[in-house]
């Protein structure tokens with residue numbers, strides 16, 4: 672693996688450091704080639720957002736924290752990109768909200784599942800579900816490998832955090848009566864559009880913020896948290912996130928046209 676030292680003064684240092692992490696995840700057999708492509712798509716949307724956590728995402732993160740805290744059986748679904756970019760935060764968040772962790776892959780191999788489990792355990796995860804034959808139950812309506820679920824995990828959960836994934840599962844999880852929270856830089860993606868709660872942000876920024884927010888809200892009464900959730904409208908928030916990108920581009924194009 673070629674490791675490049677990124678100069679701190681580089682204007683795009685953060686993004687390049689994340690790419691180094693991606694490179695590492697790929698070399699460890701955690702992330703796939705397809706994951707690299709997915710990361711590139713994410714980067715493009717992040718560029719349009721200005722590589723910041725916009726206020727709509729901050730609101731969604733607060734409501735996501737409240738949702739995880741009031742859930743009876745929350746779970747975090749982990750794929751190759753998630754395990755590469757935020758393994759530490761996944762483990763800490765799970766501990767904070769009493770969530771289980773399940774590996775669920777689109778490009779499923781036992782080697783990758785084990786590599787992801789090893790990574791999560793290196794950050795302190797005690798139990799990682801969904802490995803090999805443990806994921807013995809099939810989800811109705813899904814044909815991809817994501818249909819395999821652990822009977823002790825996603826199958827019996829009430830809330831599933833599904834960060835950064837392709838679009839065939841979220842709608843089916845919702846049909847099965849689950850609350851689905853996603854983190855997706857693309858507000859137009861099927862996952863973003865069909866989730867109960869969408870955080871339009873980069874997972875590397877959103878996960879630490881979500882973790883902090885669960886710490887802040889941990890001792891707040893359930894009724895207050897429930898009220899917060901009731902007042903949140905995901906469709907409106909998603910629309911605002913898209914508007915943010917459009918306005919930003921419009922502003923930029925006006926500046927450029929006027930400068931001619």
Ligand code: PTJ
Nearest residue numbers: 706709713750751776777778836837855856857860873874
């Ligand atoms: O590890 P596997 O086998 O389960 O496969 C995982 C990937 C991500 C390869 C698979 O789920 C996939 O192909 O996903 P898609 O269809 O490319 O969708 C990924 C979504 O995540 C896209 O909407 C991207 O814009 C978004 N995305 C990419 N990187 C980030 C991101 N969202 C938040 N933070 C990111 N860093």
